[in-house]
Amino acid sequence: MRRDEALNWARQRIDRQDARLLLQYAAACRHADLLAHPETPLDAVAWQRFIGWVERRAKGEPLAYLVGETEFRGRVFQVSPAVLIPRPDTEVLVEQALIRLQIARSASLDTPLSLDGRGSPHPRPLSHEGEGRQIPPLSRLRERGRERGFGGEGEGRAGALAKPRPLSPTPLPRGERGLEGTPALLDLGTGSGIVAISLALECPAASVTAIDLSPVALAVAAANAGRLGAAVEFLEGDWYAPVAGRRFAMIVANPPYIAADDPHLSGDGLPFEPRQALVGGADGLACLARVIADAPAHLHPGGWLLLEHGHDQGATCRNLLAAAGFQDPFTQPDLSGSDRVSGAHL
Ligand SMILES: C[S@@+](CC[C@H](N)C(=O)[O-])C[C@H]1O[C@@H](n2cnc3c(N)ncnc32)[C@H](O)[C@@H]1O
Numbered sequence: 001m002r003r004d005e006a007l008n009w010a011r012q013r014i015d016r017q018d019a020r021l022l023l024q025y026a027a028a029c030r031h032a033d034l035l036a037h038p039e040t041p042l043d044a045v046a047w048q049r050f051i052g053w054v055e056r057r058a059k060g061e062p063l064a065y066l067v068g069e070t071e072f073r074g075r076v077f078q079v080s081p082a083v084l085i086p087r088p089d090t091e092v093l094v095e096q097a098l099i100r101l102q103i104a105r106s107a108s109l110d111t112p113l114s115l116d117g118r119g120s121p122h123p124r125p126l127s128h129e130g131e132g133r134q135i136p137p138l139s140r141l142r143e144r145g146r147e148r149g150f151g152g153e154g155e156g157r158a159g160a161l162a163k164p165r166p167l168s169p170t171p172l173p174r175g176e177r178g179l180e181g182t183p184a185l186l187d188l189g190t191g192s193g194i195v196a197i198s199l200a201l202e203c204p205a206a207s208v209t210a211i212d213l214s215p216v217a218l219a220v221a222a223a224n225a226g227r228l229g230a231a232v233e234f235l236e237g238d239w240y241a242p243v244a245g246r247r248f249a250m251i252v253a254n255p256p257y258i259a260a261d262d263p264h265l266s267g268d269g270l271p272f273e274p275r276q277a278l279v280g281g282a283d284g285l286a287c288l289a290r291v292i293a294d295a296p297a298h299l300h301p302g303g304w305l306l307l308e309h310g311h312d313q314g315a316t317c318r319n320l321l322a323a324a325g326f327q328d329p330f331t332q333p334d335l336s337g338s339d340r341v342s343g344a345h346l
Contacts, residue, residue, distance in 0.1 A: 004038035193221030314339030
């Protein structure tokens with residue numbers, strides 16, 4: 001079977017770009033190779049792999065699970081059905097954490113904070129030593145980056161890093177304690193490790209701890225950290241249980257936040273993702289409420305809690321933060337303008 005024949009066969013069954021990406025993975029070649037040499041035959045192994053992937057994709061299985069990897073903040077993360085597929089929306093969480101870490105660091109170094117047009121501190125080079133391999137073009141998967149369970153249009157949001165966004169810094173109170181020096185950061189519900197690993201690599205001064213209830217997810221996260229050269233302490237357990245008695249300068253979390261009866265759970269690839277990573281109790285708020293309520297006991301004075309949540313959960317999160325004794329609660333929208341991350345400090 002020639003490459004172009006294989007592609008035509010697949011295009012009758014799945015999305016055109018998905019077909020091309022799967023063929024690139026199956027044949028271990030680049031897009032340019034497909035264009036330049038469409039007549040090259042697929043060997044039997046590649047053809048069988050391609051057929052299998054196309055059939056599974058046609059049944060709705062996410063592309064990232066088929067090929068076993070996806071991209072977040074310009075890095076390739078391995079994924080398995082044991083972990084949530086990273087969403088571009090979660091970049092908002094990482095960026096909000098980095099803004100606060102950078103501001104604290106700038107203040108302690110007495111250097112001006114430099115913001116680029118995306119509202120975040122100038123990013124460190126993504127391919128510096130120790131961060132692992134360069135991103136191959138064929139790994140730039142167009143995973144359908146819809147918000148978990150709340151719909152959205154079909155185009156993926158994988159271009160999130162490249163798109164400019166309006167600068168909308170939330171006013172930051174002065175004098176955050178514990179963010180200077182070697183801030184201790186905690187990522188709750190780490191999944192594939194994208195948040196903890198991104199923070200560890202982009203804020204090397206920090207010491208990062210990450211927790212998940214799922215030992216299989218933790219194995220994926222630890223493998224990603226090892227491959228990308230990130231120093232992260234991974235602990236298994238129920239939210240704060242593994243860090244009893246410990247305090248942090250900042251806690252970040254992207255907990256499950258979909259309501260158990262949300263009809264979106266049965267569409268858009270979500271049935272393939274772990275329910276434990278998606279569902280936050282009957283109303284979607286159970287995990288958010290638990291993480292917020294128990295946070296003060298695990299933060300230094302002035303410490304920050306930042307949470308990703310659903311588009312209609314911002315006001316509730318701010319109320320829960322205030323009720324737990326946090327100051328200056330804020331909500332930051334994502335690229336599509338939906339409420340996405342809320343946070344506050346003690
Ligand atoms: C929405 S996923 C987030 C994964 C990853 N942080 C990300 O942003 O892609 C939520 C994660 O929380 C974990 N989780 C669910 N309940 C938990 C609990 N009680 N304690 C710790 N982790 C939990 C799930 O296993 C899952 O990995």
